[in-house]
Amino acid sequence: MARKDITMTPDEVHEFLVSNRILQVATQGADGWPHVAPMWYVMKGDNIVFRSFTKSQKIVNLQRNPRFTVLVETGDDY
Numbered sequence: 001m002a003r004k005d006i007t008m009t010p011d012e013v014h015e016f017l018v019s020n021r022i023l024q025v026a027t028q029g030a031d032g033w034p035h036v037a038p039m040w041y042v043m044k045g046d047n048i049v050f051r052s053f054t055k056s057q058k059i060v061n062l063q064r065n066p067r068f069t070v071l072v073e074t075g076d077d078y
Contacts, residue, residue, distance in 0.1 A: 017048065020072050021041065021042075022039070022040060022041070023041050023070045023072045024037070024038055024072075025037050025038075026069050027057075027058045028068075030061075035057050035061055
């Protein structure tokens with residue numbers, strides 16, 4: 001399958017995000033290892049919004065290194 005065959009349109013991406021609620025947030029710990037945590041989220045317009053406690057590991061990691069990635073996954077098919 002080519003990338004063009006599986007790429008979602010912007011409308012499909014938005015619908016996918018508003019129809020789900022859990023994402024995996026991945027940050028980098030001080031030792032370089034990833035720290036992955038599931039988080040509930042909501043959509044505010046076109047933005048994914050979530051919150052956490054300021055002393056949580058993911059926030060401590062983000063204060064040290066603001067780069068992170070998220071994954072929203074659903075279903076069993078590719």
